[in-house]
Amino acid sequence: GENVEQHPSTLSVQEGDSAVIKCTYSDSASNYFPWYKQELGKGPQLIIDIRSNVGEKKDQRIAVTLNKTAKHFSLHITETQPEDSAVYFCAGTDNYGQNFVFGPGTRLSVLP
Amino acid sequence: DAGVIQSPRHEVTEMGQEVTLRCKPISGHDYLFWYRQTMMRGLELLIYFNNNVPIDDSGMPEDRFSAKMPNASFSTLKIQPSEPRDSAVYFCASRPQGSGELFFGEGSRLTVL
Numbered sequence: 001g002e003n004v005e006q007h008p009s010t011l012s013v014q015e016g017d018s019a020v021i022k023c024t025y026s027d028s029a030s031n032y033f034p035w036y037k038q039e040l041g042k043g044p045q046l047i048i049d050i051r052s053n054v055g056e057k058k059d060q061r062i063a064v065t066l067n068k069t070a071k072h073f074s075l076h077i078t079e080t081q082p083e084d085s086a087v088y089f090c091a092g093t094d095n096y097g098q099n100f101v102f103g104p105g106t107r108l109s110v111l112p
Numbered sequence: 113d114a115g116v117i118q119s120p121r122h123e124v125t126e127m128g129q130e131v132t133l134r135c136k137p138i139s140g141h142d143y144l145f146w147y148r149q150t151m152m153r154g155l156e157l158l159i160y161f162n163n164n165v166p167i168d169d170s171g172m173p174e175d176r177f178s179a180k181m182p183n184a185s186f187s188t189l190k191i192q193p194s195e196p197r198d199s200a201v202y203f204c205a206s207r208p209q210g211s212g213e214l215f216f217g218e219g220s221r222l223t224v225l
Contacts, residue, residue: 032212043203043216102155
């Protein structure tokens, strides 16, 4: 089955700096890679996703890159703001998420 | 749209008691998922349904856990009897056919004493 690893487990950045979170996956059949943001006391919420036929996707300050050969994908947040502070989860799955496997999460703190 | 609705938000119970968690998915969503979140194990899929039919329950920890979806707008996760190690936040999520996006509820925080 799929195994998703995520690094770092915690990340602190100064407001305005960039943050990068990296994930690796094991199952070459995985073709859909979403990123979820979880704020305190709430459920995770999708912020960006990428399919395996695309190498990069960007949405304003957030971007995701995918390297299928190396089986890793990364979340990039530029010009970080305090409201970006949350736990971020990556996930890998095939067939549009019949069974997501989530990474362990990264706690991002943006310091003012 | 009210989103995925879960109840109760918080539950404190004693070991051995029955616990029932409830979920109302977003109308029109074909898939419903139950996840458990703990510090040690992260987000774990317990079971998911497609059109009210359980498809994969391999994540259900043991026979003490059961889940039902009697209709498209309601699902329950039951633990009987509960144990302290069941303490966690339980999330329900739904998604429509043809989309990869999971819509999570706000979770039910369970504490078993």
